[in-house]
Amino acid sequence: MNFGVPLGLSSGLCWGAADFFGGMQSRRLPALTVAFWSQLAGGLGLVAALAASGTRPTPAGIAWGLVAGVGSGCALVLFYRGLAEGTMSIVAPVSACGAVVPVVAALLTGHRPGALAGLGVTAAITGVVLVSRPRTSAQPGGPAGAGRSGGVLVMALASALGFGLFYVFVDAGTTGSRGEPLWVIAGARGSSLLVLSTIALVGNRSALRWPGRRIGPVALIGIGDTGANLLFAYAATTGNLAVVGVLGSLYPVATVVLARWLLGERLSGGQNAGVALALTGVGLLAAA
Amino acid sequence: MELIWLVLALLIVDLAALRFAVDTRPGFEHSPRPSVRPARAGARRSAGG
Numbered sequence: 436m437n438f439g440v441p442l443g444l445s446s447g448l449c450w451g452a453a454d455f456f457g458g459m460q461s462r463r464l465p466a467l468t469v470a471f472w473s474q475l476a477g478g479l480g481l482v483a484a485l486a487a488s489g490t491r492p493t494p495a496g497i498a499w500g501l502v503a504g505v506g507s508g509c510a511l512v513l514f515y516r517g518l519a520e521g522t523m524s525i526v527a528p529v530s531a532c533g534a535v536v537p538v539v540a541a542l543l544t545g546h547r548p549g550a551l552a553g554l555g556v557t558a559a560i561t562g563v564v565l566v567s568r569p570r571t572s573a574q575p576g577g578p579a580g581a582g583r584s585g586g587v588l589v590m591a592l593a594s595a596l597g598f599g600l601f602y603v604f605v606d607a608g609t610t611g612s613r614g615e616p617l618w619v620i621a622g623a624r625g626s627s628l629l630v631l632s633t634i635a636l637v638g639n640r641s642a643l644r645w646p647g648r649r650i651g652p653v654a655l656i657g658i659g660d661t662g663a664n665l666l667f668a669y670a671a672t673t674g675n676l677a678v679v680g681v682l683g684s685l686y687p688v689a690t691v692v693l694a695r696w697l698l699g700e701r702l703s704g705g706q707n708a709g710v711a712l713a714l715t716g717v718g719l720l721a722a723a
Numbered sequence: 724m725e726l727i728w729l730v731l732a733l734l735i736v737d738l739a740a741l742r743f744a745v746d747t748r749p750g751f752e753h754s755p756r757p758s759v760r761p762a763r764a765g766a767r768r769s770a771g772g
Contacts, residue, residue: 466744467744467745502733505733505737506733506736508740509736509737509739509740509744510736510740512740512744513736513739513740513743513744516743516744536732540725540729543725543728543729544725586743589739589743590739590743593735593736593739593740593743594736596732596735596736597733597736597740600729600732600733600736603729604729630737630740634740634741634744634745635745637741637745638741638744638745639745642745
């Protein structure tokens with residue numbers, strides 16, 4: 436039996452749920468605290484997975500992973516802060532549009548993306564423009580700061596850029612059997628923790644304080660995120676990569692559904708169309 | 724050449740993180756709330772002379 440489809444779907448669900456609860460925790464704790472401790476907890480899970488896999492590290496793969504982690508560490512804290520400050524149903528799909536970055540990187544290196552990728556980029560950008568249009572009435576479910584959509588949109592777009600760069604560098608680390616994917620991810624996790632610590636040192640050291648009784652939910656977010664990575668990696672080896680990629684890329688759908696269900700978030704007609712277009716674009720890019 | 728663009732993009736993300744992430748207040752603390760209720764403020768002023 437082919438487990439690719441259920442595993443791919445599970446990875447998308449795990450990513451989306453981890454993002455939702457990451458945003459929820461960032462409404463109670465500093466986003467930097469949530470990002471750091473969840474990444475650390477997920478890192479411990481990754482160490483266990485590495486020990487179980489018995490694969491050997493490759494210096495080139497780890498080096499690319501270290502560069503990738505600089506992007507993902509910054510992206511994660513921006514993403515959590517955006518989810519905490521803004522409307523999750525908007526921030527999650529916009530951030531997922533980081534899938535556009537590898538297409539742009541391919542263009543820069545002289546590669547010509549296919550029609551599907553071009554269509555995906557167009558749909559994603561149109562979706563972002565539509566969801567960015569301000570809504571006049573207050574949005575239920577969002578925090579009181581949700582009205583300051585300009586800053587939130589910048590955070591969502593910057594996190595999209597960071598996640599997109601992460602894809603580019605991880606791809607560089609794993610292409611041509613240069614690096615075992617798990618070790619590339621481990622390198623990325625190490626440098627993202629370093630970057631988050633540096634941001635705290637530059638800004639406010641108290642951001643890395645122990646989250647106290649919230650350590651349980653915060654750790655679960657990181658473990659859920661790492662679990663999703665492992666599910667996706669396993670799905671990709673057992674199933675059709677194109678199908679698994681699309682299923683995994685639909686993770687913002689889980690965040691949007693949870694935000695509607697648990698927070699009662701509602702969007703305008705145009706914004707709903709934008710979310711649908713952005714998600715379609717992400718799916719098309721994953722399939723390209 | 725393309726590496727320069729990728730590094731520049733990475734720098735933009737870093738700067739954005741430094742701009743927004745060093746703010747350690749949790750999201751909910753950004754809600755505008757009246758710090759002191761008018762009646763209480765008056766009472767404090769009276770008490771303070």
